[in-house]
Amino acid sequence: MNRPVWMYLLIMAVVTYLIRVLPLTLIRKEIKNRTIRSFLYYVPYVTLAVMTFPAILSATSSIWSGTAGFLVALLLAYKKQGLFKVAVGSCAVVFLLELII
Amino acid sequence: MQHNIIGKGEYFRKGMQDGIPIALGYFAVSFTLGIQAKQAGLSALAATIMSLTNNTSAGEFAALGIISAGAPYLELAISQLVINMRYLLMSCALSQKLDPKTSILHRLLIAYDVTDEVFGISISVKNRLSPFYTYGAMCVSIPGWAGGTCMGVIFGNILPGSIVSALSLALYGMFIAIIVPPAKEDKHIAIAVLVAMLCSFLFTKLPIVSEISSGTRIIILTVLIALLMALLFPIKEEENHE
Numbered sequence: 001m002n003r004p005v006w007m008y009l010l011i012m013a014v015v016t017y018l019i020r021v022l023p024l025t026l027i028r029k030e031i032k033n034r035t036i037r038s039f040l041y042y043v044p045y046v047t048l049a050v051m052t053f054p055a056i057l058s059a060t061s062s063i064w065s066g067t068a069g070f071l072v073a074l075l076l077a078y079k080k081q082g083l084f085k086v087a088v089g090s091c092a093v094v095f096l097l098e099l100i101i
Numbered sequence: 102m103q104h105n106i107i108g109k110g111e112y113f114r115k116g117m118q119d120g121i122p123i124a125l126g127y128f129a130v131s132f133t134l135g136i137q138a139k140q141a142g143l144s145a146l147a148a149t150i151m152s153l154t155n156n157t158s159a160g161e162f163a164a165l166g167i168i169s170a171g172a173p174y175l176e177l178a179i180s181q182l183v184i185n186m187r188y189l190l191m192s193c194a195l196s197q198k199l200d201p202k203t204s205i206l207h208r209l210l211i212a213y214d215v216t217d218e219v220f221g222i223s224i225s226v227k228n229r230l231s232p233f234y235t236y237g238a239m240c241v242s243i244p245g246w247a248g249g250t251c252m253g254v255i256f257g258n259i260l261p262g263s264i265v266s267a268l269s270l271a272l273y274g275m276f277i278a279i280i281v282p283p284a285k286e287d288k289h290i291a292i293a294v295l296v297a298m299l300c301s302f303l304f305t306k307l308p309i310v311s312e313i314s315s316g317t318r319i320i321i322l323t324v325l326i327a328l329l330m331a332l333l334f335p336i337k338e339e340e341n342h343e
Contacts, residue, residue, distance in 0.1 A: 003171055003174070005143065005147050005168060006147070007174065008164065008167070008168045008174070008177055009147065009150055009151050009154065011174050011177055011178055011181075012151070012154075012155055012160065012161075012164050012177055012178075012181045013151075013154035013155055015178050015181040015182055015185070016154075016155050016156075016157055016160060016181055016185050016188070017154075017212065017213065019182065019185050019186065019188050019189050019192070020185075020188045020189075020192050020212040020213070020215040021192075021208070021209060021212035021213075022189070022192070023189055023192035023193040023195075023196050024192045024195060024196050024199075024208045024209075024211060024212045024215075025205060025208050025209065025212070027193060027196035027197070028196075028201060029201055030197065030201055031197060034335050034336070035331050035332065035335060036331075037197070037335075037336060038330070038331035038332075038334070038335040038336045039327050039328055039330075039331040040193060040194045040197050040327075041331075041336050042289075042290070042293050042326070042327040042330045042331060043190055043191070043193075043194045043323060043327045044191070044194055044220070044221065044224040044279075045280050045283065045284070045290050045293050045294050045297070046293050046294070046297040046322065046323050046326045046327045046330070047187065047190065047191065047217075047297075047319060047323045048217070048221055048276045048279060048280050049276075049280055049293070049294040049295075049297035049298050049301070050297045050298070050300070050301040050318065050319050050322045050323060050326075051217055051276060051319060052273050052276045052277060052280075052298070053297075053298035053301055053302060054298075054301065054302045054305055055273070055315070056270065056273040059269045059270055059273060060266045060267065060269055060270055061262065061263075061266040065266070066270070069270040069273075069274065070273070070277075073270075073273065073274040073277040073278070074277060074281065076274075076278070077277045077278045077280075077281035077282065078281055078285065080282050081278070082119075082278065083119050083122050083222065083275050083278045083279070084118070084119070084121055084122050085278075086122075086274045086275065086277060086278035087122030087125065087126065087270075087271045087272075087274035087275045087278065088122065088125075088271070088274075089274070090270045090271070090273070090274035090277075091125070091267045091268055091270050091271050091274065092267070094266065094267040094270050095263060095264070095266075095267035098263050098266060098267070099263070
């Protein structure tokens with residue numbers, strides 16, 4: 001490593017911040033176009049769904065505990081338990097199941 | 102401004118509360134990040150600064166490989182641009198969730214922590230997003246992320262694997278808690294979610310497309326599916342001010 005680490009850190013921080021800050025500061029008004037509005041309405045759900053599945057199945061040390069955690073999270077979320085309960089509930093299932101396996 | 106119905110303090114507290122599962126999940130992920138950072142030759146201070154200034158898992162994991170290889174700066178910049186491009190979409194969506202009158206200072210601060218998770222909970226609040234809700238979540242989740250990285254470098258393998266494994270599910274559990282309730286209310290969201298999960302699954306299994314990195318896969322699928330849904334099932338006009 002002959003290039004200084006701090007220079008790498010600076011570059012990655014600047015690039016990442018620019019990606020995040022430009023839309024938030026440049027798009028100041030409400031967008032009127034119905035298609036763009038609809039697109040942005042669906043973006044969060046599609047993004048989160050793509051990030052969650054199938055990655056959740058391989059997040060833990062066994063596919064079985066991951067799958068069980070996934071199903072429990074779906075059930076708790078369907079019953080409208082809050083973020084915390086769903087997250088902790090699925091973690092607990094994984095922990096208990098991996099004690100048994 | 103709709104978010105004045107309940108006070109700033111109330112929003113801040115709610116954000117902190119919703120930030121706890123994020124912090125737990127972050128800790129698990131960034132702990133392993135810290136272990137890798139140590140292997141890549143970073144000090145605890147450098148690794149903590151990296152996490153404090155970036156707040157991004159995939160980007161930081163990729164950067165470690167580049168830094169330890171001593172690769173050119175441009176390579177690092179491009180990798181961060183590609184891997185973190187999804188934040189551009191999230192930021193666009195957030196810009197519409199904010200009151201148009203929200204000051205530039207609030208916008209600059211919120212932008213600092215547009216992560217998959219903080220974005221997820223920020224978009225899930227009813228009506229307009231109060232910046233103070235996001236600040237509350239940031240106050241809990243940023244120390245979780247940076248602290249986990251720091252501890253990972255210093256303590257390495259002390260935390261039992263079973264706990265790290267269980268905590269890794271926290272973030273996904275939270276995502277599910279965000280997407281399922283609205284999917285119950287609006288069948289178009291349910292369709293979007295199911296199609297997204299199916300396509301995502303296929304993208305990890307099918308030849309050629311499975312070579313695509315997860316960051317790029319997220320961008321491609323988000324743009325394609327959200328655009329298709331927007332064209333097929335545009336939102337109703339009365340939903341304009343939701």
